Amino acid sequence: MSYQFDWSVLFSGQSGSWLLQGLITTLQISALAWLLALVLGIFAGSFRTLPIGPLRWAASCYVEFFRNVPLLVWMFFWYFGVPPLLPQAVQDWLFDHGAEFWAGMFALGVYHGARFSEVIRAGIQSIPSTQFEAAVSTGLTIAQTYRLIIIPIALRLIIPPATNESLNLLKNSSVALTIGVAELTFQTRQIETYTARAIEALTAGTLIYLLLCLCIAALVSRLERRFAIPGMIVQMRAE
């Protein structure tokens, strides 16, 4: 093999601090986008199960519109398409304060919100309708029923698929490099350009993503056991 490995590039010069900066940016943009996606997902997911036509229709439009177009295209939309619609002063402020980060965050959050909503809708639909009827018959309004009964149960039921979606969001944050967000993949490539060491840089990036995902998955599975509702979650285990 013609390739000579030189792992020292990862520890010399600025490589280490770049990787760290990249990791922090990845975590920041993912965390903010995750919150946005969760809020949008809960609203859209609940609306789609309501017996109120206009709300259901609006939520369906949102979901179908956003999740059926590649994230890459949405990145360009939020970064290049939206700012010209804002007042000049807001534009200037945004451009001076990391517009690419916020555009990337919105792109990720809104796109994954549409995907989250499908998970949440499935969660709500898997709750026996007797729960809903019982809650309404005690005198709760529909909004109260959703807020106090349905959504708390649904959120616990959907922990496994929601974790998958969250990890997808984390990994998809790498697409933000197309609009200049200096996240982890961006920094991995940066190391490559400064040191001409592609495979070492790539290995470092891959391992960091892998560790991050495994840690989150492990953390969530502990949470899942803690929040499990007895009798409602069938633990599916490999034989």
Place this chain on the structure above:
Amino acid sequence: MKQVLRVLLITVLLVGINESARAQTTLEKIERTGTIVIGTRTGSPPFAYVNKNNDWVGFSIDLVEKAIVPVLAKKIGKSIKVEKKESAPQTRIPLLTSNAVDLIAETMTDTQARRESVDFSITYFVTGAQFLVKKGSPINGIKAAAGKRIAAQQGSTNARIIRERVPSARLVEFPDQPAAFQALVQGQVQAYTNDGIQLAGLKAKAPKPDEWVVVGEFYSYEPYGMAMRKNESDFRHLVNVGLMDAIESGRYFEIYEKWFGKKGEVPYPLSAETKRFLQMQVVPK
């Protein structure tokens, strides 16, 4: 399948090196296959790009086809096909080291750091970094970039220099030229820095070329070379002979005129100084 794959990945990750794969030199490969594979760009007019008829053409592709390939064909004694693959700043060196391509012919600057990984031909084009701004912008050079929002291309030498010399500039790095230019048009950034010739190309193609100006002294020196795998002096010699013959016979300047002349894609007259520099690289036969 999966076990095999896993073992492969782990072998590479942990053990790294085995010496079985590389058995032939580039020249032997070209002789055997009758093909030279070059790595080049699809979006760097006029060096290498896909034109209106969707043909992959450009100045550096012409140099390979009209200057280097004839020399190789003469040496090997049979005709040679040119196969083009896309290369980008992040992929071009791995493309070479993994044998996927034999020669990088695009806007690649010859640097000492890169020479640790690959070998370069003689310099075939000289440029330097400048700024593209809207007409009337206060930015007129690298000093004025302080505190401003500057776009650069990811992985370029320019981004690195800006970061080191003007740390107060807010640098936004884009993966490709159109994204950076779009950001300049809309005001996300106040200037876009790249090699002067690439900015001239961008300006020439812009919907309203008069609105844009290329400003500033060259704040970097960007000599373009063609890159090859390391330690293959036979092959490198032939590539150099191809370029030197073209410069000496004047064919280089014909090709230059076609792309950069008054009627070319991007008018960019050759300075007497650069012409002299190119000619001085030609060693006697």
Place this chain on the structure above:
Amino acid sequence: MDFQVILNNFGFLFFQGFLGFGDFAGGTLRLAIPAIVLAFPLGIIIGLGRLARTRWISFLATIYVEFFRGVPLVMVIFWFWFIIPNLLGVSLPEYGVALTAFVVFEAAYLGEIVRAGIQSVARGQVEAAAATGLSHTNTMRHIVLPQALRNMIPALVTQFIVLLKDTSLASIIGYIDLTKAAQIVNNREIRPFELYLFIAVVYWLCSYGMSRYAGSLERRLSAG
């Protein structure tokens, strides 16, 4: 807005970029369809592997799934692009690299779909089969898999939609899919809005059409 640019380059965008007929290595559908077809058998093996009683088989299958689900696709594509030629000493064309990367990557996700499909088959079915004297292999082949495959169809279609959109990432290694074709035209014409809007509409039509199809399948299956 000037949509002339779309009309002028429609042949390149649609036939070269979307379908894959032309002089360049490329095509969104030319990558997505073989990728899902080839990844599916591998996914079945992995899904079965995860449920296998033999410890080391299920361990290997789990590692495979967790590895590829923990890494961004962009990274996997890079790995294949750089490593296959280094190991084998031959260079694969972009199409081969992209296809291999997608098959290997998608197989991990399909494996999970297969596993969930198998687990969705009621326990009683397996027990009943065992009671009639069928071996474990025969139970899987004749009882569990046919039902599981049917249950999986909607999830498979959904995964295909994801795959279709993900093929845009193959442009990184110079594979000319729809997104890359639009970028190439944009490099020359600088008309990002019109071009990105156009490809967004194309992706949207495909994805939405298929997700409607998946939805109707789901309803038909749950009714049946």
